[in-house]
Every structure is written in C-alpha cells, then in structure tokens.
Amino acid sequence: MDPEHRALLRTHRLYLSGQLLVTDTIVPFLFQEHVLTEAHVEDIEAQPSDTLRCRRLLDLLPVRGPRAFGCFLRSLEDFGWVRDKLLLDLQTRPGPGPGPSAADVQLPDPVLQEVPSDRVLSRLASRLGSEWESVLMDLGLSTEDLFRCRSDHPLSTHGAVLAGLVQWRRSGGKTSTVQRLMRSLEENGVHPSVLQDVLL
CATH class of the missing domain: 1.10.533.10 (Death Domain, Fas)
Incomplete structure (x- = not known):
C-alpha cells in the first residue's frame, strides 16, 4: 500500500x-x-x-x-x-510522491543493531497478517513453539504472535536485532516499511 x-x-x-x-x-x-x-x-x-x-x-x-x-x-x-x-x-492533501520501494527503506545502523522493545514487538504483532507463522519459523521457532503460542492464546492472534516474537528475542539475546527481524519480514513478503512504521 x-x-x-x-x-x-x-x-x-x-x-x-x-x-x-x-x-x-x-x-x-x-x-x-x-x-x-x-x-x-x-x-x-x-x-x-x-x-x-x-x-x-x-x-x-x-x-x-x-x-x-x-x-x-x-x-x-x-x-x-x-x-x-x-x-x-x-x-x-499534498502528495508525497511515489512510495518507497524496499530498497528505499533505510534505518540507521544503530537502530538496526538494537534489540526490539516490548512496545515495538507488540505493534509489529498487530500489523502482521497470515504471514506471522512463516516469519516466526524463519526466525528460528519450531512448529511445536508455534503450536504452544496458538494454544496459549486461542482467542487472540495478536497474543500468539507477540508471544512468539518475545520467545525469539529471549532465545536469541543480543543477536535478536531489528536487522534480523527486517530480513525475515522481507523474505516472507512483508514490506520493510511495516517495521519502519512500528519503530517510529
């Protein structure tokens, strides 16, 4: 969009x-x-x-x-x-010109190296659609992890996605960076501007 x-x-x-x-x-x-x-x-x-x-x-x-x-x-x-x-x-409203392509979305290097906060992960969880499972698997979660996220939050997709993202961040420690998250989003068809929006 x-x-x-x-x-x-x-x-x-x-x-x-x-x-x-x-x-x-x-x-x-x-x-x-x-x-x-x-x-x-x-x-x-x-x-x-x-x-x-x-x-x-x-x-x-x-x-x-x-x-x-x-x-x-x-x-x-x-x-x-x-x-x-x-x-x-x-x-x-004044037009901003053509929208950014994936290559145009650039975040400062310090931001890319940050470990995303709870607030960022919660906002991202609310923006992901059906891609969330493939994104989490790309981040290293197993099918058993995904099943546990879904069963722990049967009435809330947002809760299931957030639980998976928090688990990824906890297991990866300092390697669970914004850059790693952006790469997984891109590989699963989510435009990087989505992550850019939630970081603002």
Whole structure:
C-alpha cells in the first residue's frame, strides 16, 4: 500500500471505526478480491465488537499489497459518505510522491543493531497478517513453539504472535536485532516499511 494511503487510513482510524460495520459487506468483498485470506476473516470476526473488528481490518490492510486500498474503497458501496470523505481528503492533501520501494527503506545502523522493545514487538504483532507463522519459523521457532503460542492464546492472534516474537528475542539475546527481524519480514513478503512504521 502506498504510504499516502496508509497515512490516510491512520488519520481517519477513529472516524472509520465509528462509522463502518465491516462484517456484512466489506470483509466478504475483500475476501472475494483476495485482499484478505480466510485466516484474516476469522481473525476479524473473532473480535468482540464492531469497533474492534474495524480496527483489526485497518491493522491488516496496509500490509496486504498495492491493491488493498483501491479494493477497500470499492467495498464501501453501502458507506458512500465515508468513501467520499476519504477521496476528498486524498485529493486535497499534498502528495508525497511515489512510495518507497524496499530498497528505499533505510534505518540507521544503530537502530538496526538494537534489540526490539516490548512496545515495538507488540505493534509489529498487530500489523502482521497470515504471514506471522512463516516469519516466526524463519526466525528460528519450531512448529511445536508455534503450536504452544496458538494454544496459549486461542482467542487472540495478536497474543500468539507477540508471544512468539518475545520467545525469539529471549532465545536469541543480543543477536535478536531489528536487522534480523527486517530480513525475515522481507523474505516472507512483508514490506520493510511495516517495521519502519512500528519503530517510529
């Protein structure tokens, strides 16, 4: 997703979560368009309220590829006033130019060598979609570790992902750096700007 579109969704996060009922038409449309996977749909529908379901969708969209924003706008057929507001804001805000490619995302070397904090890992856990298991396996967790994370947090994907990331950091010690994390994200199809966002 373009940084401009990601920023727009972040700016309007509270507004969107107060206006949209995502499970009736929006989530099914995004699933039909292959923006969301079945695991994403289950994750969203497991949230206990309409507001939290919308927020979970907004967490997932920025990492679902370049088509995600356009498909999201098309899914707002029943919420025309919301779509109009987003489009108007998009037209009036200054454009940042073309979005960064993976090669453009550069973090300072001291940041790359840091061991990520609990806050960074928690924010990252909320941004990962169905890729989380392959990311954690790439970081060295076993299938038994993943099973334990899932069984310890059966109602919270965020909790399961965070538990896995904390386990990776604990087992790796000083070698569990931001640079290592970024490499695993890239190898599993997650744009490095996701990690850049959570570090800000």
